Amino acid sequence: MDKSLFPPYRKNKKCMIWRSEHIAKHVLQSEKKTIYKTLDINNINTHDETIHIAIIGGGPKGFYALERLLATLKDVDMTTELEIHVFNSNSFFACGQNYRPDQPDNLLINYAIGNIDAWEVQPAPQIVQKRLDLTDWIKCNKVSHSPEVNPRDFASRELVGYYLIDCFQQVLHAAPEKISIRLITQQINNITELGATYRLHSDEEIFPFVYQSVMLVTGNSYINPYLDRARQYPHVTCFNSAYPIRDLDRIPDQAEVAIQGYGLTFTDVALHLTEGRGGRFEAHNNELVYIPSGREPLLYPYSRNNLTMVPRSGMLPEEQYELLFFTDEYLESIQKRSPENKISFKKDILPILKKEIQYAYNRLAREDDGLTEMEVIDRLFFPNKYISGTQLEDYHQYMVDHTRYIQEEADRGISKSPLMLAVHACRACLLQMTKVYNFSGMDGKSQEYFDKHWIGNMNRLSFGPPTTNSKKIHALLKAGYIRSKFGTLPTVQFNTEGLQLTNGYYTKTFNYHIDGRIAKPNLTQGNHPLYSNLFKSGLAKELINDNYRTGSIAIHPDGRLAGKEKSMIYVYGTPTEGNVLDNDTLSRKSYNFGNTWAQKIANLVTIKYEKEYEHSSR
Template identity: 35%
Template sequence: MENTETYAIGIVGFGPKGFYGFERLIAYLREHNNDRSIQIHIFNNTSFLASGDVYRTDQPEYLIMNYANRNINGWILQEPYALATSTPDFVSWLTENRFANAAPNEYAPRAIVGKYLEDCYQLVLDQLPINVRVVPHIGTVSNVFKRGEEYQVKYTEAESGKENSIQCNSLLFTTGHHTFTSQKNTTSKENSVDFIYPVEEKLKPINKDSLVAIKGFGLTAIDAILALTEGRQGMFERKGNGEFKYELSGREPLKIYPFSRTGLPMVPRNGAPNSNAELHFFTDDLVRHLKKNKPVSFKCTILPLIKKEFYFAYYRVLFKNHGHQFYFDDDFTVIENQVQYFHEDFPECPVFNWEAIVDPFRDEPILSSIMLQYYLEFLIEEAKRGEDESPFMAAVSVWRKISPLFNELYSFGGLDAASQKEFDTYYFGLFNRLSYGPPVKNMEKMLALYKSGILDFSFVKSANISENTLNNNYTLQIKNARKTEINYYLNATISRAKEGEFKNELYQNLLKNGLVREFKNKLNTSYNPGCIEINKDGNAIDAKGRVDKNITFYGTPTEGITCDNDTLSRTKNNFASVWAKGVCTSILNKAGITEKYEREENVL
């Protein structure tokens, strides 16, 4: 007998991760091939479905990826295969659609990546089973209540402001609960911006010839700086020596002052693939051993291994550059002896120094502009050489290889509490700065803007900003040293989970309603990273410690209990597949079908 009762599924947050969950769900539903009526409710703050806020298609083309084209693929090679007529990776799609800069090592505009993701979404929509209906809701979800076996999803429509609610049997949350607390400026001051995106809208009020302070010197700060210069018709032109020169349009601020705790910019990249060099110390075997002996100390156990990998990568390239072979040995003193003999033969070569790599100006309380200029020039030159020629780049690229293995140790309380806190508050940012920086072209632009006089590094380190109540402006000052008045203040930092904090209204309400509980690492000491607790399938743990298989989290909401949820990755912390399979099992169970849905996933 045909079952006509509708099974409703909700996906809260529909950027790339929401789309990935949706794609897996449709693939599993097609494989199951039942005739149950199914509705998939998509909740998203904006109409940029699948691209989301980060890759929205209306942003300017000068906002580019820090992720080379060859690394982008909206599809996963996994059974059941995607229900789509074609599944092009990004490079193939760029080539087919005749986009410029389609080479694998190029960095595309984020808006183009968004267009690709939206096309991937449409390819799935075009092949929907006839019993599946997709219902988008453009608005903000603020609360979820459990009513019997169902969940009442409360949301506010973006266009009308009207409050509505939808009943769902199963929910997937991919929206960040601590990254973007709001898409609106949360401060009351007209001359400050807490969230710079979309840049053309948020930064439009900034007057030409004004003084602007930008908190942060990472990818978001670079976006803000480019929006206030190139985004105002300024032009970057290559000179005969290959350097950029910036031509003013007259619409730029007079000065832009970036400032951060370390004052250090991110290490740029040239787009070339990672070297094929293997890890020697941070290995699969080691990870398997450590996972059996939890908790793991970051400083005592993991950090020394990371330092050894940096050391080996550095000297592997340095030796090669001088026609020598660098040999691995299980006895690290044998490796150190090779290095000692090498430096005796080549005393002019720089010695590996961990501190100089992670923070060359640690002992400098204040950075001069000229010091930072020299450092930028050094980073640009090393990035152009790449990790096959630059010992420095070979070393800092190591973290990209270590990261997936480290995630296995970090996730679900694998580190002791003190170690997790130390990693979250210091080393996560450090390794991001070293290994996930912007394209070298963007750092060349920063140097050109500095030389033009617009970008000013006078307050880049050890500065604080405070409100000036007399004139509604701000004061940017280095402690017991120089200061300047500021007309506009931009916060260009992207916050992560913070100890004991749940800023987002939705996640506060999930806690209040008992649908989730806070994750606490109680190994040796205690640390609350400010994230929800989930099991290893991504399912929520409710206030009473019970697993709710009908609520799953994926992507940003799992930060703090997992690590490094790359926005575009289809494989890292992939809760989408297990969620989709679980939904199909729930549909079968609810329909009264007793056989279990047991198909194993085969990753090719």
């Protein structure tokens, strides 16, 4: 076995979880500074000559777009004022829902702090001089008695929110003199054209400004409509979203609760309704034991695959698995084969993907434990594929055993566990898939097949919770506060007693249901009022790959909406999903449409100034 093939990963045996309690209090005041700067749009007065730009969505990507625009314009010789309106649904600018600093501190990010940097790397133009990544920010601002900071450590999401807000404050402070930034807590539900400019609408009013360009960075703001009919049944309480997580405090102690989804949101829900209600975890024989408070509900999760996510260790970007088969050279060869024909996932990608993952597994497997390609794929992606009969009826015990096995393999790490090295290879394959997927690189049938059958499973393996939280889920399963009774996807129906789930061998009725999935864009279902209105007016159109209707909005490679020919509406982050793969991330390295938009605005205002100068000099 060639040891040189392994990534330079060293297991971090004692992982620190950084929270706001570890940071000096004066640093956390940036949150209040942002709140004080929010305005009512009707109280904003500007000169008639002022140019207006809108950013709709004040989460991390909205912050990134603003920072790029200011950095690009900092050396422009501006002869008139520019005003940027940043709209957000709440006062936590730069955070979005995922990183709000008012959430419980036991909700963690699912990757090591060494992966998080809110700043664009050189040689991009910069507007802030002292730009700290999250690791260095913690080092500079932690209280004196805290331990040393390791980039492999993890952090609470509320702490990441404080970091983002602090960076945001630095950007606001560094804005050029002739650029004003207005922070507005207002929901935007429509955009209409006015000549070559745009007007913004809420449900109640049309706002008084015209905008030369609009950047849409609305994040995870789609709605899961599946159980909307629950409104007809007042004895059933359905949460269409798990966030803000404190909304779940309305669930009574010891209630029985159905949860749709086994992913990261499910982990948040499970911990909030147990540990968040006074329960605690204690270490015992390399496992965690849950000590209840008596206030916990009983949680009954279900999903299409009915499997928890594989835990993610504190790995750094430079420790990515080195692909041996699914390489750039291989992709170039199939892309050059026939420029007119798109790539087929089943023919061109799936065989090489399976080969890559099988090879990774067998590199560490004993000679008598080597698996065939199909056996490796089944063990990773479909471990419950052949469960039937009495084992299916006792699916909860299967999940207790399965999560224990996964946890043991995670503890062994990628240098000893064949399973975890195969998972590591799967993560690298998923990142490589972006080069195939983006902007309809596959034919329509292939994209549909990948979207429906592979992306969910690859995400389950690649982007799971930190090991700490995975051990907590296992402890809750053992203690019976999570009850995995549904080994196959149940049907859902309402009756006079509540919401009934049944899958043929197990039936149960609930009065509380949580949709623990993150809603995806779906124009045909109209699950986002802003994009539905843009679609109806023709400012946006649906992305259709061959005959596959993706439900996503179509964009050009520079991030512009594809609805109108000379559109100045751009999109960045989550709303670009379907056009690109896996854009719901804090990373600034991939799909940075904020850069292309900022350059376009710089060109726009420069041309405008030149025309005004030429006109005035005649």
